[in-house]
Amino acid sequence: MRVVSFADGFTSASAPAFQGVIQENYSILNNQSLATSIITFDSAIYSSLFIDFELTREDSSNYFSQFGKLTIFNDGTNWLLSIGMYNNSDIIQDTIINPEHITLSVSNSGSVGSLDYTSGNMGSSYLGQFKIMATRIKTV
Amino acid sequence: MTTLFVATLEDELIQEVKYNLEERLHVGAFIPYLYVHNASADFFTFELSNTDGVLFEKNFTVAEMKESLGTTDNYFHVFYPIIPVNPIQLEKGEYSVRLIPGTNYHQDGSSFIGWIKQFDNIQNEMDYVPLDDNSNSYTIRYKCYKEGIF
Numbered sequence: 455m456r457v458v459s460f461a462d463g464f465t466s467a468s469a470p471a472f473q474g475v476i477q478e479n480y481s482i483l484n485n486q487s488l489a490t491s492i493i494t495f496d497s498a499i500y501s502s503l504f505i506d507f508e509l510t511r512e513d514s515s516n517y518f519s520q521f522g523k524l525t526i527f528n529d530g531t532n533w534l535l536s537i538g539m540y541n542n543s544d545i546i547q548d549t550i551i552n553p554e555h556i557t558l559s560v561s562n563s564g565s566v567g568s569l570d571y572t573s574g575n576m577g578s579s580y581l582g583q584f585k586i587m588a589t590r591i592k593t594v
Numbered sequence: 595m596t597t598l599f600v601a602t603l604e605d606e607l608i609q610e611v612k613y614n615l616e617e618r619l620h621v622g623a624f625i626p627y628l629y630v631h632n633a634s635a636d637f638f639t640f641e642l643s644n645t646d647g648v649l650f651e652k653n654f655t656v657a658e659m660k661e662s663l664g665t666t667d668n669y670f671h672v673f674y675p676i677i678p679v680n681p682i683q684l685e686k687g688e689y690s691v692r693l694i695p696g697t698n699y700h701q702d703g704s705s706f707i708g709w710i711k712q713f714d715n716i717q718n719e720m721d722y723v724p725l726d727d728n729s730n731s732y733t734i735r736y737k738c739y740k741e742g743i744f
Contacts, residue, residue, distance in 0.1 A: 455728050456708065458598040458629060458671075465667035469632065469704070472600075476703020588703070 473592035482582030489570035497565040502527040505588040514579040518554045520545040533567025535560040550574045600629045600708035607693045609732040619684040620739040623675040627710040627733035632668045637696040640676040
């Protein structure tokens with residue numbers, strides 16, 4: 455069940471805020487040396503996100519996958535990130551060493567946080583996906 | 595600010611309904627309270643059934659729901675009337691009303707339709723005490739006709 459906070463009136467041109475589970479599929483681009491945003495979240499709307507994820511990266515000859523959980527929460531000042539990984543393929547690293555590696559981090563701009571990534575260079579035949587099931591807790 | 599408790603339509607949503615009066619009920623419209631979140635191209639089926647099988651079903655689209663509100667916005671909540679050609683006659687008994695997705699419907703965080711839960715007994719009486727918002731029944735109204743009232 456989702457709890458939808460709807461402004462006055464019955465219709466809206468933009469998506470109202472809701473807490474509950476969302477399912478999304480994001481593309482992970484190849485060879486992103488600068489931090490690239492996946493999703494953003496505003497502490498004026500949400501206080502925390504709990505994300506189950508499946509990350510896959512492949513090129514013409516290699517396939518890598520990583521499963522895990524992300525906990526993203528606001529400590530009152532900044533958004534922070536905690537990563538838990540379920541398997542040992544070790545795609546997610548602190549720094550990129552191998553082509554399949556990516557980094558995950560959270561950046562802050564005022565009340566808005568962003569889950570960002572950088573990625574290694576797997577070549578021109580590369581495909582990458584970041585699938586999530588996220589529960590967002592709305593700020594009271 | 596309006597807070598809506600919305601059950602997301604995935605496979606189907608079912609509400610069990612009891613009609614307790616002895617006299618026959620003539621229903622001119624079933625009016626579920628629905629929430630649409632950017633599900634622009636989809637159609638859905640509203641179905642009424644009992645142990646004998648399906649008594650009434652009707653398809654409707656998001657475009658028709660928008661038209662009923664006179665809006666082009668993709669996010670809205672609406673009491674949407676499902677109107678049979680002739681009034682449905684219901685005898686005392688137990689029924690199920692269902693909201694069923696069309697073949698191309700796929701829900702995710704950016705596109706879905708939901709059925710809004712009622713608060714307490716505002717729309718219809720419940721024969722149990724809901725323990726939380728999620729255990730409230732789905733909101734639905736009935737447009738009923740009764741002979742002899744002028």
